[in-house]
Amino acid sequence: MTQxxxxxxxxxxxxxxxxxxxxxxxxxxxxxxxxxxxxxxxxSELRPEGGLEVILVNDGxxxxxxxxxxxxxxxxxxxxxxxxxxxxxxxxxxxMTGLRQMRxxxxxxxxxxxxxxxxxxTRLYDHARSGNWDVVYTRYAEKKHALWRNIGSRFANxxxxxxxxKPPGLYLSSFRxxxxxxxxxxxxYRGPYPYIDGLIMQIxxxxxxIEVRHLPRAEGRSNYTLRRLIRLWLxxxxxxxxxxLRMAMLAGATMAVLGTIGAVFTIIEALFSTTTPSGWASTxxxxxxxxxxxxxxxxxxxxxxxxxxxxxxxxxxGTIRHVARSVDAATRSDVA
Numbered sequence: 001m002t003q004x005x006x007x008x009x010x011x012x013x014x015x016x017x018x019x020x021x022x023x024x025x026x027x028x029x030x031x032x033x034x035x036x037x038x039x040x041x042x043x044s045e046l047r048p049e050g051g052l053e054v055i056l057v058n059d060g061x062x063x064x065x066x067x068x069x070x071x072x073x074x075x076x077x078x079x080x081x082x083x084x085x086x087x088x089x090x091x092x093x094x095x096m097t098g099l100r101q102m103r104x105x106x107x108x109x110x111x112x113x114x115x116x117x118x119x120x121x122t123r124l125y126d127h128a129r130s131g132n133w134d135v136v137y138t139r140y141a142e143k144k145h146a147l148w149r150n151i152g153s154r155f156a157n158x159x160x161x162x163x164x165x166k167p168p169g170l171y172l173s174s175f176r177x178x179x180x181x182x183x184x185x186x187x188x189y190r191g192p193y194p195y196i197d198g199l200i201m202q203i204x205x206x207x208x209x210i211e212v213r214h215l216p217r218a219e220g221r222s223n224y225t226l227r228r229l230i231r232l233w234l235x236x237x238x239x240x241x242x243x244x245l246r247m248a249m250l251a252g253a254t255m256a257v258l259g260t261i262g263a264v265f266t267i268i269e270a271l272f273s274t275t276t277p278s279g280w281a282s283t284x285x286x287x288x289x290x291x292x293x294x295x296x297x298x299x300x301x302x303x304x305x306x307x308x309x310x311x312x313x314x315x316x317x318g319t320i321r322h323v324a325r326s327v328d329a330a331t332r333s334d335v336a
Contacts, residue, residue, distance in 0.1 A: 019180060021079070022050015023125050024104030028094035029058045032112035033065045037072060042118035044078045048125050050105065053079040057098040060088030076326045086319040091174070092194045097318045099183050108177045109196075116175045120212040127210050128177040134204040135178050139171040140214040164201045170209060172197045192315040193307060244304075248297040255293040 025043060029036050036056065043054055054076075056069050069082045081101050085094065095109050106128055110116045120138070128136045161168060178186070178200070186199045200207070 019103055019105045021053045021104040022106065023048045023052040023121075024055060024102035024107045025052060025121065026055045026057065026095055026098035026102065026107060026109045027112050028091050028098065028109075029056050029065050029069060029112045030061045030088070030091070030094070031063050031065065032061065033063045033068045035114050036065065036112045037068055039112055039114055039118065040072050040076065040078075040080065043121065044076070046118065046122055048122050049129075051079075053081065053103060055081045055083065055098045055101050057094040058082070058084045059090070059094035060085050070324065073324050073326045078326075080326045082324045084321040084323075086321045089316075089318045092196050093192075093318045095174075095196060096187060096189070096194050097320065099187050101323070102180075102183060105180050106177055107180070107183050108175070110175045115215050117213050117215060120175075124175075124177045124210065124212070127208070128179070131208060132206075133177075133179075133208045134182050134206040135176060135200055135208075137171060137207065137209040138173045138175045138212045139209050140173075141211055142214065164198055165205075166197075166201045167205070167207060170207065175212070190317060191311050192317050193311075194317060244300045248293075248300045251293050252297055255290060 027036065027039065040054055040056075043052070046052060056072070058065050058069055066084060069084075073080050073082045083097055083101060085097065098109075099107060106125055108121055108124060110121070116138075124136060124138060127133070166172070182200065182203055185203045186196060189199055
């Protein structure tokens, strides 16, 4: 095994040398110690045209994923690159780090939980090449997630239909294939809140999808909690669209109209009623109609301002502790 020297904490260099492989497979690893070894073993049995490499990105996993991945690098029969984040940044940040290490003409991103059958990799890769597609997503006839997770995924895709300029009904799956040209453009993004599908939609519309199988999780439980899903929705909404701000503006205009109507009724009531306490109706109208929408508008603006502040302040997209490559991978790189 050869190991690169330790990089500076904020190093996220985008090298992208001349492609050495037909296919790169990027796998973000988080609590994947029990499954990632089986995944790499299954991937090593594939024979895609042009060969393949596997890139494992340990996103600050609290279990012993680091030791498992290091052992995979030492014993791998295919080129494997291992990247270790210094802390947890999230799935999309980990994938971005892996994409910067890729050396393939096409890249497939997939999870470490074996819910995406490794044998579907070759079919996804061949479909992208045969149709000269920039990106090919996968869709599932039946997802083997918990009910709340499936509902959350459907909600996120409905929001994406509205916020992103994407083909109607396209399911945005993390199991996707991208061309090297798309990856080069995606990895130019340096902000701390990447949303890969949003970046893809800004780059290309040559996109297709195929149906694949989805298996039950082999070990453990999903790493996606409700909190993580909400953070993902916020990345989608505030990083690649002004729609929330426009919604807030529309809500403000609507409340202004309703407030005007309420004011008219308040004046009428004050003129013709003798029982209403002086000033009560007008005060309540103002409070009920204005305070709620003001809080919402301030919240939306605060989210944008906060993200802008963190981006300007240099919050890193990911910090790399070290990069290790298997002997085969290093040899192939030297030859290239």
